[in-house]
Amino acid sequence: MDKNAAKCMPVKCSVTNCTYNDSHLCHADTLEVNSLTGNKAGTSDDTCCTTFKDK
Numbered sequence: 001m002d003k004n005a006a007k008c009m010p011v012k013c014s015v016t017n018c019t020y021n022d023s024h025l026c027h028a029d030t031l032e033v034n035s036l037t038g039n040k041a042g043t044s045d046d047t048c049c050t051t052f053k054d055k
């Protein structure tokens with residue numbers, strides 16, 4: 001197994017108006033999450049899903 005391969009896991013999401021949301025699960029091929037406060041985040045509130053696409 002490639003140690004550098006990203007681990008796939010179900011992503012629960014409550015943003016139901018996103019194109020990739022189906023039954024509160026994310027179905028995007030890839031997911032990008034970034035910090036709203038530069039390169040580091042202090043809490044989860046400092047993070048944001050930038051893959052979001054409005055339906």
Ligand code: SF4
Nearest residue numbers: 013018021026049051
């Ligand atoms: S792309 Fe982001 S906002 Fe959209 S369903 Fe996935 S996790 Fe939620």
